[in-house]
Amino acid sequence: MKAVASDPRFPGFAVCVALFALLLSPLLGPALKKTGGFLLTRGQAPAPSSIKVVDLIPASLSGETNQDSEPFLAIQKDNPQVMVASAFTPNPFSMTGNAPVYVSQDGGVSWALNAITPVQRMTCDITHAMATGESHPRGDLHAGTLDCSSGVTLDESESVDVASSATMSVQSMRGNVDQPFVRALGVSSGDRIYVGVNDFNQANGQTATIDVSLDGGATYKSVPIERRKTAGQDGPSVRPAVANDGTVYAAFFGWRKFDGKTATSDVVVVRDDAAATGASPFQALTDPSDKLPGRVVVKNASIPWSNAPALGQERIGSTLSIAVDPNKSSIVYVGWADKGDKGDIYTLHVRNSADRGVTWSKADLPGTTIHNATNVALAIANNGVVGFLYQQLSAGRWVTHLLQSHDAFTTSQDTVLATVPADQPAEQFLPYLGDYDYLLSVGNEFRGVFCANNTPDFADFPHGVTFQRAANFGARTLNDGAGNLVAISIDPFYFSVPVIP
Amino acid sequence: MRILSVLIRSSFWGAGLLLALCGPTNAAAPQATDNQAMLLGKASIVFSGTVSQLAATSFADVPKSAQTIVVRVDSILKKPAAVSLKRGDSVTVEAKDASAFQEGAHATFYTDGWIFGSGVAVKELGHVLGKVSEPVPAAGSGNAPGQAQGQLSDQELKERMNESDFVVVGRVTDVHKWNARKTKSGSPLHVTEHDPDWREAVVEIQSVLKGARVKGNKVVVRFPNQNDVAWAHSPRFMKNQRGIFCLNRDKATGAPTAKLGSKEVSVYTCLGHGDALPLSEEARVRALLKNQ
Numbered sequence: 001m002k003a004v005a006s007d008p009r010f011p012g013f014a015v016c017v018a019l020f021a022l023l024l025s026p027l028l029g030p031a032l033k034k035t036g037g038f039l040l041t042r043g044q045a046p047a048p049s050s051i052k053v054v055d056l057i058p059a060s061l062s063g064e065t066n067q068d069s070e071p072f073l074a075i076q077k078d079n080p081q082v083m084v085a086s087a088f089t090p091n092p093f094s095m096t097g098n099a100p101v102y103v104s105q106d107g108g109v110s111w112a113l114n115a116i117t118p119v120q121r122m123t124c125d126i127t128h129a130m131a132t133g134e135s136h137p138r139g140d141l142h143a144g145t146l147d148c149s150s151g152v153t154l155d156e157s158e159s160v161d162v163a164s165s166a167t168m169s170v171q172s173m174r175g176n177v178d179q180p181f182v183r184a185l186g187v188s189s190g191d192r193i194y195v196g197v198n199d200f201n202q203a204n205g206q207t208a209t210i211d212v213s214l215d216g217g218a219t220y221k222s223v224p225i226e227r228r229k230t231a232g233q234d235g236p237s238v239r240p241a242v243a244n245d246g247t248v249y250a251a252f253f254g255w256r257k258f259d260g261k262t263a264t265s266d267v268v269v270v271r272d273d274a275a276a277t278g279a280s281p282f283q284a285l286t287d288p289s290d291k292l293p294g295r296v297v298v299k300n301a302s303i304p305w306s307n308a309p310a311l312g313q314e315r316i317g318s319t320l321s322i323a324v325d326p327n328k329s330s331i332v333y334v335g336w337a338d339k340g341d342k343g344d345i346y347t348l349h350v351r352n353s354a355d356r357g358v359t360w361s362k363a364d365l366p367g368t369t370i371h372n373a374t375n376v377a378l379a380i381a382n383n384g385v386v387g388f389l390y391q392q393l394s395a396g397r398w399v400t401h402l403l404q405s406h407d408a409f410t411t412s413q414d415t416v417l418a419t420v421p422a423d424q425p426a427e428q429f430l431p432y433l434g435d436y437d438y439l440l441s442v443g444n445e446f447r448g449v450f451c452a453n454n455t456p457d458f459a460d461f462p463h464g465v466t467f468q469r470a471a472n473f474g475a476r477t478l479n480d481g482a483g484n485l486v487a488i489s490i491d492p493f494y495f496s497v498p499v500i501p
Numbered sequence: 502m503r504i505l506s507v508l509i510r511s512s513f514w515g516a517g518l519l520l521a522l523c524g525p526t527n528a529a530a531p532q533a534t535d536n537q538a539m540l541l542g543k544a545s546i547v548f549s550g551t552v553s554q555l556a557a558t559s560f561a562d563v564p565k566s567a568q569t570i571v572v573r574v575d576s577i578l579k580k581p582a583a584v585s586l587k588r589g590d591s592v593t594v595e596a597k598d599a600s601a602f603q604e605g606a607h608a609t610f611y612t613d614g615w616i617f618g619s620g621v622a623v624k625e626l627g628h629v630l631g632k633v634s635e636p637v638p639a640a641g642s643g644n645a646p647g648q649a650q651g652q653l654s655d656q657e658l659k660e661r662m663n664e665s666d667f668v669v670v671g672r673v674t675d676v677h678k679w680n681a682r683k684t685k686s687g688s689p690l691h692v693t694e695h696d697p698d699w700r701e702a703v704v705e706i707q708s709v710l711k712g713a714r715v716k717g718n719k720v721v722v723r724f725p726n727q728n729d730v731a732w733a734h735s736p737r738f739m740k741n742q743r744g745i746f747c748l749n750r751d752k753a754t755g756a757p758t759a760k761l762g763s764k765e766v767s768v769y770t771c772l773g774h775g776d777a778l779p780l781s782e783e784a785r786v787r788a789l790l791k792n793q
Contacts, residue, residue, distance in 0.1 A: 093546060
């Protein structure tokens, strides 16, 4: 049932890839352009075999047609063969059973669905991280989930073995919050967990918050990180990033005005130099304009807010990412989207700081102003190379790019992971692809997840793709494993791309 | 036997079910058949098969233990449509008591899903030893009877009704936007992607299947109009819609009362998948409520 780029049942596949690449060259033109003096040629791109793209839907769920959008990924760094991915995937056998996650124990080659989250049937937000401080080779998975079965409830939970059938244990829960975003750091004394949340329980509408646990999730402390006057609240995205030395950054949208359609927002970065262990965390960075904690990277950005399809079939309003060099915590990058030029819907920007967030590049880094795009995800590899994952609506297609640079995007390499029709399938709900995708680095790889139309068509995946679910690449159709046709839907895709030298 | 008759009436694969239940070679006593019917209502994956390995698993993602056995599928009686499972496949079953099985044993397994990877792993809820007759495949469901994606099983519907404050048969007489409290600037109190964009439906009650009688025979029901993932499976109400509605007192909007005419009345919500059912489900609902 598996259709694999290198499958011996497709002996002419390498030739096909080359032919497809040739046919697609006008489409992929932007991917091969000269960026910042670095000529990108097909010959310089990693060989197809070194780039891995895998549809996460397992063979035994070949009949599913869900909109499995908004993917996320966690890697067990001490045991990187073990990974956990998630999406808006419902429990496949019960309306009242637990919502599942995808688990890989072989470095992403194969994935299985395991219904272990504490949420009934399907989460309505889920992110997670695997810390290494407590020596569980298939854990510790720390998740932040929203349960929307009756109202919206945040669960912060843990699994010590993601392959077991045990439901994750809930360590903390509360209502009235939005968009949990989990990062974790393993230290010898245990796991430190940082969950960005937009917490409507905070006073004065200063809702940007980091939930901090320094004891593996046994206890959490909610730390408000907004110190300025807001428009009644901050934006939904609150994103932490953790360096190996315990430096913790967080980025958020400080909403200053909101009229229902547009948020006038600052992009703010806070920092803590001691893993948020002190009495007053996240106050290390102040802005020169008002001396308040939180460096304003961009002031009064105009961010469109639409809870209806606005960019193709996708909604827009809060895409934000921050990444810190794991080994040089002075180097930090932030990416966000706002309203760009006239005629543009949503524009991505990336800026950086080399002095622990004190000063920032005045303009977008070269080649990082991306029009009509969303789902920015940044990561920095051990060798300092920055990865910039995004999804762009281009000529009626959703094109998923991974841009890499070792010199702050003066030069860069672009890898197109997928280019799929944007008008199919029809949206089942929002978000269509997700309010985020995700990128991590491990060893000499960037690993990540994105969502896309799952038509089994090699032309849609320039570097090849593996489908676990039953697919006929010749007829470009899906089936249920017994030969019955299955409709196209949105699936989550895992990828691994070698870090450039 | 009442449960059995409900199941048969309500299931689109009734013919196959009947044959399967009546078909074990070791003819079941009435009590055992009732038990099987109960298991069938509760289980999400039911199949007959032959035990091929003990203390083993059929694919690598499943943790092997003394309780895991591998079963070769002979026929499938019930499964969700999304699940790919067919005759000849090997399934890992986490048995309740693996000592009840020997290699080569035939049994019907009543199970719930567990792990879905290159194969299927399930957890046993119950089993009946012996071979069964081949069930009749249900029309339009492929090679095996498959529960349509999103369809509530009897067990799930029973659980849902248990959690409801009211189950009523009624008609929607009005639908209008409900304006939640807002800030001075006019923006909502909390701006999130999960904003429900509440609507109110006025439901004229024709009969109460569960719960106390309602004064005035009309209730206000709030439901989300937003197509966000949080509310994607919530029922949407339309004027003149008739149906069966599972209602809970409103704990979601922060304003649990509303004006209905000149009266202040309690407000209910209808949020879950399957909380609004067509009138054609009335007999099934009544039977399930009666047998709780």
